[in-house]
Amino acid sequence: MSLLATLTVIASLQANPSAADILQGLDMTSFRNSTGPLRVEGWRRPADWSFSALTVSEETAYLERPGDWKIGLKILRTTKDGVIACFYDRAQNGGRYAAQQALRIVRDDFGGYRVLDQNVVDPTCSPLVGQGR
Numbered sequence: 001m002s003l004l005a006t007l008t009v010i011a012s013l014q015a016n017p018s019a020a021d022i023l024q025g026l027d028m029t030s031f032r033n034s035t036g037p038l039r040v041e042g043w044r045r046p047a048d049w050s051f052s053a054l055t056v057s058e059e060t061a062y063l064e065r066p067g068d069w070k071i072g073l074k075i076l077r078t079t080k081d082g083v084i085a086c087f088y089d090r091a092q093n094g095g096r097y098a099a100q101q102a103l104r105i106v107r108d109d110f111g112g113y114r115v116l117d118q119n120v121v122d123p124t125c126s127p128l129v130g131q132g133r
Contacts, residue, residue: 017113019061020054022105023073025112028115032118034069034089034097045112046071060088076124082106082116085127098128103121 017025027044028035036051043049050073051063060074073090083105091097102125104117 016078017055017083019059019073019075019085020056020077022085022113023061023063025052026073026105027108027110027112027114029103030108031087031103031115032086033071034091034099043112058108064092074125076102076122079104080097083113084120084122086122094126100125 011026013053018075026030027046028046028049029039029044035043038049040048046063050065051069053066055062055064060072062070062072064070070088070090070092073102074086074088076084076086078084081104086101087101087103089097089099101118102122104120105113105133106116108114
C-alpha cells in the first residue's frame with residue numbers, strides 16, 4: 001500500500017471513529033457522570049477507573065468493571081460539529097444508579113475525545129425516568 005493510501009485510510013478512521021474508539025478514549029472529566037465522586041488528578045479515560053472489559057453489541061460499545069459498573073456509548077449521528085452519541089452509565093453492584101444522556105463529542109488535544117455539549121436533546125436518548133437533567 002502506498003504512503004498516500006495509508007494516510008487516506010488513517011484520515012478516514014480518524015474522521016469516522018467507532019463507538020468503541022470514542023468510549024475508550026473519552027475524557028470522563030469533560031461531562032457529568034458516575035466517576036465524578038472518584039476523580040483523581042491525572043485520571044481522564046475510562047481505563048483510569050479500571051473500565052476494561054470491552055464488548056460491542058448492536059452498534060453500542062460497552063466498557064465494564066466486572067460485577068461493579070458498566071458504561072456504554074452508541075453513535076446516533078455524525079455532524080460537522082462532532083459526533084452525537086448516547087452515553088449509558090449503570091451500576092451493576094446491587095445499586096440502582098442508571099442514567100443515559102445524549103452528548104456532542106469532539107476530538108481532544110490528547111489524542112482522545114471530550115464532550116463539547118452535554119445538554120443535547122435527542123428523542124432516541126432521553127434521560128431515564130427519575131434521572132433528572
